[in-house]
Amino acid sequence: NAGVMQNPRHLVRRRGQEARLRCSPMKGHSHVYWYRQLPEEGLKFMVYLQKENIIDESGMPKERFSAEFPKEGPSILRIQQVVRGDSAAYFCASSPVGGEYEKLFFGSGTQLSVL
Amino acid sequence: GDSVTQMEGPVTLSEEACLTINCTYTATGYPSLFWYVQYPGEGLQLLLKATKADDKGSNKGFEATYRKETTSFHLEKGSVQVSDSAVYFCALRNFGNEKLTFGTGTRLTIIP
Numbered sequence: 001n002a003g004v005m006q007n008p009r010h011l012v013r014r015r016g017q018e019a020r021l022r023c024s025p026m027k028g029h030s031h032v033y034w035y036r037q038l039p040e041e042g043l044k045f046m047v048y049l050q051k052e053n054i055i056d057e058s059g060m061p062k063e064r065f066s067a068e069f070p071k072e073g074p075s076i077l078r079i080q081q082v083v084r085g086d087s088a089a090y091f092c093a094s095s096p097v098g099g100e101y102e103k104l105f106f107g108s109g110t111q112l113s114v115l
Numbered sequence: 116g117d118s119v120t121q122m123e124g125p126v127t128l129s130e131e132a133c134l135t136i137n138c139t140y141t142a143t144g145y146p147s148l149f150w151y152v153q154y155p156g157e158g159l160q161l162l163l164k165a166t167k168a169d170d171k172g173s174n175k176g177f178e179a180t181y182r183k184e185t186t187s188f189h190l191e192k193g194s195v196q197v198s199d200s201a202v203y204f205c206a207l208r209n210f211g212n213e214k215l216t217f218g219t220g221t222r223l224t225i226i227p
Contacts (some may be wrong), residue, residue: 004158037220041219042119042217043206043217045215048213048214056213056214058214059214102161105160106151106153106160108157
């Protein structure tokens with residue numbers, strides 16, 4: 001059973017471009033969480049999704065950021081018109097059921113660098 | 116709001132040394148507390164947890180005790196190994212909330 005797969009591992013974008021980060025949850029997991037780690041800071045919650053539903057997006061910036069978790073395929077975190085301040089490590093986690101932290105698994109993260 | 120303050124790193128120790136990584140928290144209510152570990156090139160993994168005051172979480176020789184009076188959850192190990200080299204994150208989750216609140220992480224390097 002493969003773990004949580006995130007790709008790409010490293011993503012370089014110029015200011016103004018779009019960044020698309022992908023997260024394939026573990027098999028059988030229907031709950032996905034996205035976290036962001038800015039330099040010198042802890043991981044910060046961004047969004048919690050179930051298949052085709054956004055459950056909690058209270059940590060998402062109001063503009064330029066969006067997330068989806070379609071019925072088929074990976075969860076996507078999209079950042080439009082990236083700025084230097086978006087440079088960070090983005091982590092995805094999945095679980096079979098919400099709130100069961102023993103069964104919450106994280107991916108290795110995507111390091112986004114904005115030039 | 117909820118917050119977690121973690122001992123700054125990096126921390127470098129010799130093999131078989133004693134380890135303590137400090138973690139204190141601020142939260143309303145009665146949160147659950149966690150330590151996660153990230154080995155090089157891998158995702159975060161749950162190391163141990165405690166859900167109420169005076170609970171002790173333990174795993175792989177690591178321990179942490181939920182101290183409500185000092186709002187702390189320090190990570191300890193009596194004798195570290197080279198394979199313990201990783202980044203350690205303290206985190207909390209408040210009741211009824213799906214979010215984890217993390218500390219900044221502490222990079223631990225064990226030298227033979």
